[in-house]
Amino acid sequence: MEKALSQRREKSAKLFMNSISLIGWLLILLSLVKLEPPGEPVVLALLFLFLLISEYYPMPVWRGHTAITFPVVYVLFLLYGFPYTAIAYAGAVLIVNLIHRRPVRTVLFNPAQLVISFYVAAKLLPLMEPLLEKLAPTAIIQGMLGYIFLLAVYVLVNNVIVDLVLVIRPQHYSFKMWKQKTLTELNSAGISLIYGITLYVVGSQNRGEIDVFAYFFFFSPLVGISLLSATIARLKREKNRLKLLFSITSELNQMLPSQDWLSALRGSFNELIGAEASLLWVKKDDEWELSFKDGRTLSNCELPPEAFAEFDGMRNPVVYNDRKKDGGVAAVCFEEDVKAFVYSPLVIENETIGMFIIARSRTKSFEDHDVQSIATLANQLAVIIKTRMLFTEKEKVIVLEERNRIARDIHDGVAQTLAGAVMKLETAGKKFDKNPEETRKLVDESVMGLRESLKEVRESIYALRPYPTQKATLAEAILRKIEAVQKEYQQDIEFEIRGQEQELSPMVEKVLFDTFQESLHNAIKHSQAMKVEVLLSYQTEHILLKIKDEGKGFSLFQAMLKARNQPHFGILQMNDAAEKINASLQIDSKEGSGTEVSITVPRMGIEGETTNDQAHASG
Numbered sequence: 001m002e003k004a005l006s007q008r009r010e011k012s013a014k015l016f017m018n019s020i021s022l023i024g025w026l027l028i029l030l031s032l033v034k035l036e037p038p039g040e041p042v043v044l045a046l047l048f049l050f051l052l053i054s055e056y057y058p059m060p061v062w063r064g065h066t067a068i069t070f071p072v073v074y075v076l077f078l079l080y081g082f083p084y085t086a087i088a089y090a091g092a093v094l095i096v097n098l099i100h101r102r103p104v105r106t107v108l109f110n111p112a113q114l115v116i117s118f119y120v121a122a123k124l125l126p127l128m129e130p131l132l133e134k135l136a137p138t139a140i141i142q143g144m145l146g147y148i149f150l151l152a153v154y155v156l157v158n159n160v161i162v163d164l165v166l167v168i169r170p171q172h173y174s175f176k177m178w179k180q181k182t183l184t185e186l187n188s189a190g191i192s193l194i195y196g197i198t199l200y201v202v203g204s205q206n207r208g209e210i211d212v213f214a215y216f217f218f219f220s221p222l223v224g225i226s227l228l229s230a231t232i233a234r235l236k237r238e239k240n241r242l243k244l245l246f247s248i249t250s251e252l253n254q255m256l257p258s259q260d261w262l263s264a265l266r267g268s269f270n271e272l273i274g275a276e277a278s279l280l281w282v283k284k285d286d287e288w289e290l291s292f293k294d295g296r297t298l299s300n301c302e303l304p305p306e307a308f309a310e311f312d313g314m315r316n317p318v319v320y321n322d323r324k325k326d327g328g329v330a331a332v333c334f335e336e337d338v339k340a341f342v343y344s345p346l347v348i349e350n351e352t353i354g355m356f357i358i359a360r361s362r363t364k365s366f367e368d369h370d371v372q373s374i375a376t377l378a379n380q381l382a383v384i385i386k387t388r389m390l391f392t393e394k395e396k397v398i399v400l401e402e403r404n405r406i407a408r409d410i411h412d413g414v415a416q417t418l419a420g421a422v423m424k425l426e427t428a429g430k431k432f433d434k435n436p437e438e439t440r441k442l443v444d445e446s447v448m449g450l451r452e453s454l455k456e457v458r459e460s461i462y463a464l465r466p467y468p469t470q471k472a473t474l475a476e477a478i479l480r481k482i483e484a485v486q487k488e489y490q491q492d493i494e495f496e497i498r499g500q501e502q503e504l505s506p507m508v509e510k511v512l513f514d515t516f517q518e519s520l521h522n523a524i525k526h527s528q529a530m531k532v533e534v535l536l537s538y539q540t541e542h543i544l545l546k547i548k549d550e551g552k553g554f555s556l557f558q559a560m561l562k563a564r565n566q567p568h569f570g571i572l573q574m575n576d577a578a579e580k581i582n583a584s585l586q587i588d589s590k591e592g593s594g595t596e597v598s599i600t601v602p603r604m605g606i607e608g609e610t611t612n613d614q615a616h617a618s619g
Helices: 002-033 041-056 069-099 104-135 139-168 174-205 212-254 261-265 270-271 306-314 368-431 436-464 474-488 506-527 556-563 571-579
Strands: 059-061 064-068 277-284 287-295 318-319 340-346 351-360 490-498 532-540 542-549 584-589 595-602
Touching: 002 069, 002 139, 041 069, 041 212, 059 340, 064 506, 069 139, 069 212, 069 368, 104 139, 104 212, 139 174, 174 212, 270 368, 277 306, 277 368, 287 351, 306 351, 340 368, 351 368, 474 490, 474 506, 474 532, 474 542, 506 532, 506 542, 506 595, 571 584, 571 595
Parallel strands: 490 532
Antiparallel strands: 059 064, 277 287, 277 351, 318 340, 340 351, 532 542, 542 595, 584 595
């Protein structure tokens, strides 16, 4: 039902736009029939050039852009009448629309609705002249009032036509959008009003003959301001685009270890590129998966193998301007009124590892700078996805190494002990009748071996249990451990968290928690400290975990020598684990001065502004 209503509204909007286009272009054709040779063709050509420049370089106003062309149109009307005005105005707008490669319907509609708006204002002006003669004591003021009336009717009719199109269309047209458009048009009308009044003030002074140079010098500031302000606005827009692109990629880098790392694309990307819908496929183990979708996409979307084969062969962005002609292999994944698409492959080392598709409802709506922005973001995504794949592979290798270590420990420890115990028990069974004492000795040795094996099995089972950080965040796991230690040892422990907590990869969380746990264990068992301080700081460029005590300290050199001969998770093991996640471990201690253990994990990129964060736990 909703889809049918949307289609009816779309057809109604097209019918209304086609009707306006037909009426407007009939007026333009009638104007062509009525044309007579112009009195001053050079002035006419100059005014047309000013119209063209003002339309191509719209002036930025509050919350929008607008072409300040009405004063030029008005002078054309005064000098040459409506026919030349309609043809010049429509011609300038038509050329600009063609240069911007706008859809045919828009190319025909824009000049037509502007000509109709001015035609209505020009036809109503003579009806107001008797009233204006009564209100105005002089011809100059009468001319000003006539200009104001013409401008007001033109702006009103123009906005009513555009508002009707936007209201009829199925796309949402909110009061906020109407307000922003109206304020933009009022800004334009205000500037046109000031320039029109200035025209009459300057014209009231006797400055000799008005020739082409007079018009040139009068309108040059208007055109020059439009040209300069539009250039500044474009540079500012490009600066904001690059800044926003940097912000998106930085946020993606920051969220790379988390599962929901693609959420950075939501919202920010729409602001960057004005996308109404987007999809991202990622190639994993030679299989394509839909990893992200946003906006006006269909809930169920399955592409045939031929589509993914086409993805594999793409190396550069491809633009599809009109879905009716060709929307690409993935057009079926978008709503029917989504018309234009950009397919931007994620390519790294000449291999396509993903496909980013962006869509808009208006045909031919993607310009070159839009495609460049999309391609730049696609390149960033390619690097990030490849990095994430490498991270995943590295974690798989680490997990495999851990499993192999446990298997080796079981084989070299528990299995050997059990095998020895079995052999001794078998021997004891054979000697039971002949040598009871020897038998008892073998049984006792077997029992001791089995007890040791039982201990090793329990340690292995504990190692295979879900890790504390798998059930909670790193901060929560640390807090629970502190609470358990305080309950058991009545130890004074302070825990401080700084910065915005971020989701980390399971491996990073494991290493940080193991480092904290070992350091806390050493502080309680060996340092005889009255107080332990723990700091977890999420800083701009890295994550810092610091465990500090004011105990008796130790000789780091002697501890390193001792650690070489002990298999538990000690100093050497902490350092090896830190290296696996590209972290740096620092231990500062000496006898009588306490101990401070710090582990610093760098982030993938620099996010945001510099954050000042003290390097020590608060005292």
